[in-house]
Amino acid sequence: MQPLTPESAATTLLEAGNRPPATVRSDVVEELDTLLSKHLSTCPDAVEKAAVQYSREHYARMTGLLPDEMVRRLHEETTMLTAANTRRIDIRVTVTGNTPRPGSLPNSLFASHSTLFTALYHVPAFRGLLSDIAGAPVFDCIYPDEQITGTHQTQVGDTRGWHWGDHEFAWIFISEAPAPEHGGLLQCVPHTPWNKQDPAVNRCLTQGQIRTYHHESGESYFFKTDTTLHRTMPIQTEGITRSIVNLTYSGVSDLLSEKTDETTDAVSLD
């Protein structure tokens, strides 16, 4: 047996942190890996630009980093998924200060109906891209039920109020988004640690700069959710749809700390 070195320990940890379940199609993982690797080799400057933005804002717009063919297929799969099982959850999540939560697409929907998102989650080139942007290792989310989820907003007032993520990272695919005047914009206040005993959302809002982002359909972004207070603005217009898919990942600190799971537990009480 080889002696354990820091390098081999790190490699072992990274491999252990990307373990596709048996249900994930390995042929699709390989196909997407080839497609993405080829595309990324053509745009090294865009990866660096995203990493610079992430280091400043704990948010990186990833438009252009995914090949058009992949974006088109992810959009098609999202449309299929929302049609298959859109459900609405009108609950309030106490741990983030009673902020409202819109209709959601649960992990079980992806487990039973998704081919692309379940594969993409484990694609080595994609995981490497996220790590390059964050400048830190990116692991499978330690709670499988939170790895892949979605949101499908269709009614005026639908929103996701100010909250933090339970895990360090999230990659968000915007399958369908309204124009800025119809709402649904992302707002973030980076560098705001979450005190679960006293979320004090309004106080946090006074202590940092709110950045507002609009995304076109087909765009995606990667951000640090555990120390970024964030929300989506309410849908303001009748007949508007906003649908997104959220891939959640853990960082080293998530692996080392005792995590509570209040947000997902509350949402599953429907």
Ligand SMILES: [Fe+2]
């Ligand atoms: Fe969030």
